[in-house]
Amino acid sequence: MNNLLKVNIKTMTKHSSYESTLSKNKIVTRFAPSPTGFLHIGGARTALFNWLLARHYNGKFLLRIEDTDRVRSTQEAVDAIFNGLKWLGITWDEEPVFQFSRAKHHVELAKKLVENGKAYYCYCTPEELEAMREKAKAQGISPKYNGMWRERDPKTAPADIKPVIRLKVPLDGETTLHDIVQGTVTVANSQIDDMILVRSDGTPTFMLSVVVDDHDMGVTHVIRGDDHLTNTFRQIQIYNAFGWEIPKYGHIPLIHGPDGAKLSKRHGALGVEAYRDMGFLPEAVCNCLLRLGWSHGNDEIISIEQAIEWFTTDNLGKSAARLDFQKMEKLNSYYIKNAENERLLNIIMETNKDISEEKKHRILLGMNGLKQRAKTIIELRNMATIYTEDYVTTKIDEMNKEILKDIDIALRILPEWTEEAIDKCLHTVAEKKGLSFGKIAQPLRTVLSNRKITPGIFEMLFAFGRDESLKRLSIALNF
């Protein structure tokens, strides 16, 4: 399959060698969302795959906003898409194309098709079409437009009805798609109806606009969801009508929810910003998405750099996958563990802007211990409150007080305040008292943090610093 791809690139180069050097040798992919909602996880994966393919082959990754549905398209959604992609680290080349701005051009081309006899005006009303579909279903045949205006003289058209433009799809024969992912798929042309290219209000349909834009943008490879597979057969008819070269298609399976059904809002069809808010790092989301339907042997942890190096369409899977939050959390905890402390601090601070510099510093000093224990940024943030919350002490019994007194003395005269030194010091205290380390660690933990579960006590003492640590000890001893 990889070879196939390479051969095709060569072929394309041969054909387009007279064209600008820009497009020479280059794969051009695109991501073309409609701005009617957030960038959901499935779309993000589609974007990721197209982006990876372009970056792997040193090609171009373009962004096109399919905003031809004027009612449902919103600026908020456009922003959500841009921001979501940016957050994931998916960068696009060239200015994004807004499809609606090209509508006039799309319609002009459709009219040319009518002139060439490749398309025609249809005067059916939506009601008539509905009746047609009902009838077809009742007869057990494919519910499609019956082509009644295909050869009919437009002069017989009702004057009060504004027509649509429909494509004249071949009535017999078949259309074969050599899909990068699905392999060879063949559909009888009789299954494909004369789709509408231009609506009665004079606006182009998705089907037309996609084809024209992909062609004009020089798109060579389209990776998209499985749900577009049947659309592809229709779009191929449009390419053929124009006489244009058809791009390579790869239809990746859809992502399903934990129950195996279509992904819904309830279980994960959220915007990528929702994953950010749930405390996921973008590289963890990317890694998880990447492994959903793509693999590289037994590799699980794959950096973006490795992904770019390894990504080809060879290893794309054909079956639908479910989103596994636990696996995503595991991946996330890995990336948190390996993230820079300063970066983690900055992420935590995004929602805690009023924290003092001193406390921030404490968090930073304690970050190594904190990040070891967090599966999400939210957990990390919660754990970090150990270093920011106001100190509260509780009563301790006399036996533990004795232990803490010795600790206090030992720490007070400790020459250097490092985790190693503290470690040694506390172990010495335990030895002298003939106690297991746990016996001294637990009361100390309580006194320092008033919690049962914390990072290691050396880390905590180090992060709090000598002054604060001793202060807490003395408060507890005098309580």
Place this chain on the structure above:
RNA sequence: GUCCCCUUCGUCUAGUGGCCUAGGACAUCGCCCUCUCACGGCGACAACAGGGAUUCGAAUUCCCUAGGGGACGCCA
């Protein structure tokens, strides 16, 4: 209803006719490490949807069945 696609441990997957008594990861369970909680280490459990065919040999090729999914808009 019509057309199309998919089917390996609970989940994500490796596997392209012999290397498979099917490998890895997450989850689960056990042990080790250990100052709590985690991390980490070691181990266990666990799958080729079913049936035919081709072949010396099939998870891998072909056919059928079953199950799942998708598409059938003047939405994208």
